[in-house]
Amino acid sequence: MSTVPPGSALPEVIGARRLNQGITATWWYTVSGVMAFQVMVVFVWLSIFGGLGFDFATLAVIGAGGLVWCAASFPLLLQYRHRDDAAGPVAGWRGILIPIAVAIAFGVVTGVLSGLWLVGTLPLIQSLALLNWPRGVRVRLLLVAMVVLAALWFIDLRTAFADADAEVVGAWWVFGFIGVSLPVMAVMSLWWWDVLVTLDRARASEARLGATQERLRVATDVHDLQGHHLQVIALQLELAERLLDKTGAQDENRDAALEQLRLARASVAEARQGTRDLAMRFRGVPxxxxxxxxxxxxxxxxxxxxxxxxxxxxxxxxxxxxxxxxxxxxxxxxxxxxxxxxxxxxxxxxxxxxxxxxxxxxxxxxxxxxxxxxxxxxxxxxxxxxxxxxxxxxxxxxxxxxxxxxxxxxxxxxxxxxxxxx
Incomplete structure (x- = not known):
């Protein structure tokens, strides 16, 4: 007995009942990467604020708010998965209203508690980066966001960390790099997802085109096969009809007409057999x-x-x-x-x-x-x-x-x- 291996290749086109497992898995890799990076940013914040001497209540508020912000980013990612390329970023504004409001509230609270511009601005910029922007607009917005975040990072470094010890300042340099890179990482992940979806659609289109070409080829073969025989049959039957209508040499014409009818019947049998053979050739899969x-x-x-x-x-x-x-x-x-x-x-x-x-x-x-x-x-x-x-x-x-x-x-x-x- 031979067993079909579990890793067999999947067919090119699947039904609409369920999604292709491979592209679904890639989607969850994309989502988990973005979410994990945001959670890491929140924990880096807590580490830096702990080094600055923030009390436990403030750290608890920032930590809980950060987790809520990360959770609120998931609906934005889910909406992006089912996005329409022709629609704008606010096409489904009801779905993005709450996540954007959560990002603004978290940024304001964290910015006020910490007194840092970068911390107060990053949640909103990150949430905006997850929206369905047109590709050209998205790149320009990303460049502007990087410049703004880098400027705020520098301002915070010159003001809030002027008297901090070297260890905290070094941690802020690390966080500044991570914070400026967060929207970049998110956009790159979404770009990779867009590439994968485009390739999957192209693969499905190629399969549909192949099926269409095969149908056209079969139709051409059937047309050529049946068209020839049917044309011959039509001529033979027409000749038989004319011979039977003649009044002179009746017996001779009748014999000739019968011969044409026999030939027509043979042509019908040949056409049937040819069609059967053609059908079996396409059905004959081991x-x-x-x-x-x-x-x-x-x-x-x-x-x-x-x-x-x-x-x-x-x-x-x-x-x-x-x-x-x-x-x-x-x-x-x-x-x-x-x-x-x-x-x-x-x-x-x-x-x-x-x-x-x-x-x-x-x-x-x-x-x-x-x-x-x-x-x-x-x-x-x-x-x-x-x-x-x-x-x-x-x-x-x-x-x-x-x-x-x-x-x-x-x-x-x-x-x-x-x-x-x-």
Whole structure:
């Protein structure tokens, strides 16, 4: 048995049901980096103020206010994640009003208690840096913010720290560098997120373009294949009609007309076979690849999925089991809870056994009496799978346990393609 590795590549395009795990993880790395840097700035403040001899109550107020300010920055980051490139920074002003007010209040309180301009100004500038500014405007605002913060840092150094000891002054130099760098770090993190989103959108667009080109190619092949035969059939039938309408040499014309009709029927058969071969060429994916694709799709949707595939699974009847694998995977995405799924394909005596199991959901595609077929979707769902497998002399068994749902399909080794798929 071969197992599909957990690190398999994800498909290029995923459904809208869940976000791609990779880009979501990167988003949380970005958020945690910005938040951690802000928390570090607050603790540096407390360290410096403690060295300046501030009492415990003042340090407690500054520390609590700093944590509230950091928490208030999270809604700004969340709004930035779902931002509209064409919208301005105040497009969702209701969502930014409270965080900006918290930053202003914290800056005023901390600035008054400490008597430092940099401490009073940095929270507001940092919160403004997290807004959805246009890219050109954002760079200019960042440069202005760096100049303002550096100037306030220098003013505080010349006034409030004139009589401080060397250790506190050295700590203020470190904090000044961190404070001026805080908006820069935040903007760089958001810029990296913008680059990642742009790349992800380009990847999805490339996949959609590839699918469109493939559809156009298939349409061209079908047009070329059917167009030629249908044109010949039309000419043959027209000739037969004219021959049958003639009054002279009736027997000879009838024989010629019958010959044209036989040729037309042969052309129809050739066109049908050509179309069938073309369809099979696009449907003929090896079953190990089908299961690997199903696992990748489930993982892309946020489901923990794995598969066990027999080494000789490529010899299983793909025309029967291929659509079954695709349909059951779709059912898991539609009706499962989305936490885990397991797929397996192995030989069972003189038959092939395919099984897919997943965590059941309250709205799964099964009622208490058996499988449920979606209304208005004839031939789909578990009933459609049952009909397809029955045409290949196979069997479908559905089992639902406590929190689990199993679909087990058994198909004879020598199963042929169902008539309904031709």
């Amino acid at each position: 079953l190990p690849d089908e299961i690997a694709n199903a696992v990748d799709l489930l993982r892309a949707a946020g489901t923990t999925a794995d598969a066990a595939v027999s080494a000789d699974a490529a010899h299983a009847p793909a025309s029967v089991l291929g659509p079954v694998i695709r349909e059951t995977t779709t059912n898991v995405l539609r009706h499962g809870s989305g936490r885990w799924a397991r797929l397996s394909l192995a030989r069972d005596g003189d038959a092939w056994r395919y099984e897919i199991a997943n965590d059941a959901a309250s709205d799964s595609g099964v009622s208490g009496d058996g499988p449920r077929v979606e209304s208005g979707s004839a031939g789909s769902g578990l009933d459609g799978i049952t009909r397809r497998v029955a045409e290949a002399r196979g069997a479908v068994r559905v089992e639902r346990g406590k929190g689990e749902f199993h679909v087990i399909v058994t198909v004879p080794d020598a199963a042929t393609e169902p008539e309904g798929s031709r």
